[in-house]
Amino acid sequence: MIKTLIYRLKSSRSKCFLFILFFCAFNFSDAQNSINEGAVKLASVFGNSMVLQQNEPINIWGESTPGTTIKAQLGVEEQATITDSNGKWQVTFKALKASFRPIVLNVNNLKIENILIGEVWLCSGQSNMAFQLKNMAGYDTIANQVPNKNIRFLKHSNIRIVAKNGYTEEELARCNTQNFFQAKWEESTLETSEMFSAVAWVFANGLHKKLKVPIGIIQVAVGGSAINNWIPKDALQSNPLTAHLFKTDWLSNEHVKVEHRNRAKEAFQKVLNANEPYRAGQFKYRWLCEPSFLFEAGIAPLKNMAFRGVLWYQGESDTDTMETVNNTKTLFPLMVNEWRKYFNIGDFPFLYVQLPAYKSQFWPEFREIQQQTLEEVENTSMVVTIDLGLETNIHPTDKYPVGDRASKLALKNVYGFDEIIGFPKLKKWTLNNQEIALTFEESGKGIFSSSNHIAGFEIGNQLGEFYMAETKLVDGKVIVKSPIENPASLRYGWTGFPKPALSLFNSANLPLGPFFIQFNKF
Incomplete structure (x- = not known):
């Protein structure tokens, strides 16, 4: 009997132990699932108050522990998936129409609220795109329009480019592709918009007024950046113009902008090893x-x-030499095409700003390359700004016309508002003895001059020497009288900062941009 009691006690203890073991395992499994759910991350582009593109499938993606079940709900639609072996996950929701009614995104234990559906644009480039709204000329006159909960921004903020005493430890910790930018979606308020891109805000406001849908702007603009900074590595390495950037000591490469190299040396002065070559992409820290x-x-x-x-506004950093200007003829179209290939959403519209007036030697040639890109790359549009800018300040404050013109160009060329007049451009020319007659497209009700004297036209001879030419308007045509016999070429606005100011506009008050023609090759 005693033996039986002892046996039953042992058996009971065994069952108890097994029960405890099972209970712990069950709860550990629950705990592990909880940990996995807690570790679910959304891509940094997602956040409260964001805008998602209307009429296109909506991708939501992020990371978690491999094998984690992901349950997502956007509005009323639900989707589910499991993270792959690398911990990546993505779900796709059906396209939605534009709406001012906020919806919610739930992903496991994460919640993103106040989401609108509308039009989303990526605004990128260098300092004149990053130029803040609060510093724009005429900001006070439009400040009452700024608060608008239906215009939202995702501004990517970066660390400084100039650090004469070297980067701090905190800044060095951000010198990598994962942490360099910090971004958060925000509604357009006086406080948030003052720090946002002036050009991008005016652009968004113009679209919102006409389209009457929510507008989302993703700002990724870095002052001082060159075009090669924005092109995928594979494309640069396979291009003979840029392959050298990865093969030599980047800090001593004379083909690299000198300010970029000097600023890198200053920023990394505490961590550089003088005995080792600096190879782009191979150093512990990455330079912007x-x-x-x-x-x-x-x-x-x-x-x-x-x-x-x-919407792209960049180029100033690539105008130092004719080498960099000529390289842009290849690199700018390359960048546009590489972005389109990378995003794989077709040949999306690419709008860009032609450089404004500024006293700099190679800006006329750079503007001509921008004009050529317009003709060579499909679905591109160019904002002419030759009538804007300052002679000795590369950061002019007259940003309102830039953003306004960009919005009108998008409304015309992207959204199909044909009643909007574009920029005037040369349609036809005829040469009769020493007189050249020019006619233009997109002139609206006609070309006019804002001055009694039409300046900016020059006639070139066979040796490439140029002479100012008398010009007048006759029956909607521009008539240029050559001061020389057998003229070889004609150019307009071919200087960094035109003096006197160029005066030809169409009836929409948009300027005629610079151009260059050769009579035997046109």
């Missing part, structure tokens, strides 16, 4: 003006994001 870095840090993370198009 290295080739491809800004693409990898700011553009690549947007891979699955649907958007309508791009």
